[in-house]
Amino acid sequence: MSTIIERLLIIQDRDRKIAQLMRETEDLPAHTHEIESRLNAHRESMKASHDEVKKNAAAIKQVEVEIDTCKQKIAKFREQQFQIKNNDEYRALEREIGVVQKEIRGLEDQELSLMEQAENLRKMIADREKDLKLEEGRANQDEDVLKKRLSNIQAEIHDLQVDRTALASDIDPAWLSRYERIFKRTGDYALVRVEKAASGDYAACGGCHMKLPPHLVHEAKKGLAMTQCSFCSRILYWQP
Ligand SMILES: [Zn+2]
Known part of the structure; x- marks a missing residue:
């Protein structure tokens, strides 16, 4: 084998290593993206839980307003009863009051189940917060590994290129x-x-x-x- 072929084979070896490392650096952004989308999925599910909490709190408030309205209605009926002399009318108002009281009981049941839901949501958020913390820690570690890998690759490429330039200076330009x-x-x-x-x-x-x-x-x-x-x-x- 001629000397020039021998030298070109060494250059080819360096060039192939450089090309391989370049391909590896091109793959790195995809890995970073994968880490970010994993983290985003956790953040989104966290946000969804917080939205649920807001919806639940609004529903509780709404039920409380409705209960208040019912109570005001009853107070009004009671006032009317004071002014009424007629027994039939008195009983008719009593029946109305009974209907509203039943409505209040229904609303109170609703409130209770909404409060149970609030408790479950609090537990879920605590769990998701824990998951998110873990995922953030994992993402930081993975990103550090990728950054280190990238800087190692860049250093390797640099060394190979320096070596290659020195080798190439000895070769017939044609x-x-x-x-x-x-x-x-x-x-x-x-x-x-x-x-x-x-x-x-x-x-x-x-x-x-x-x-x-x-x-x-x-x-x-x-x-x-x-x-x-x-x-x-x-x-x-x-x-x-
Ligand atoms: Zn051929």
Whole structure:
């Protein structure tokens, strides 16, 4: 194998590592988003509970107002009873009072069940507050891990790039720019081994796996000039 191929293989190794790390940094925002949406789900269910509490308090107030109105009605009937001499009319008002009293009992039952509901809501909110606290703690930890991971990756990428620049300064610019174009286009390898078919009777490109014409295999074996696959243009090298 020629020295230039050996050096390009090292550069390719650095480039592949850099590309892999770049892909990892691109995945990180999705993880952050996942943490945030988990936290938001908890916050929303907390808000929903508080809304329930408000609705419940308003319902209790409404029932209390209705009970008051009923009591005022009864007081008015009682006043009327004082002014009435006629027994039938007196009894008629007594019946009216009975109806309103029944209404009050119904309203008081409603109030009681609303108060029970309020108690349950208080318990639920306490539970959800606990869950939210836990989730916030977990989210902070996860975000710290992601931040650390990101800064580690950035440092790794930086070191690899410094190393790569030093390695590249030693390479024939014509080879280097050809290599870079192919690497960018294929996204995987610019340099590939000549590989033997399973049957052993022909050689193929290690990148696109097409059968190579014998003269290309011969050239790659000699390693004097740049040999490119006639199908995918990847640079071929021979490694026995
Ligand atoms: Zn090929």
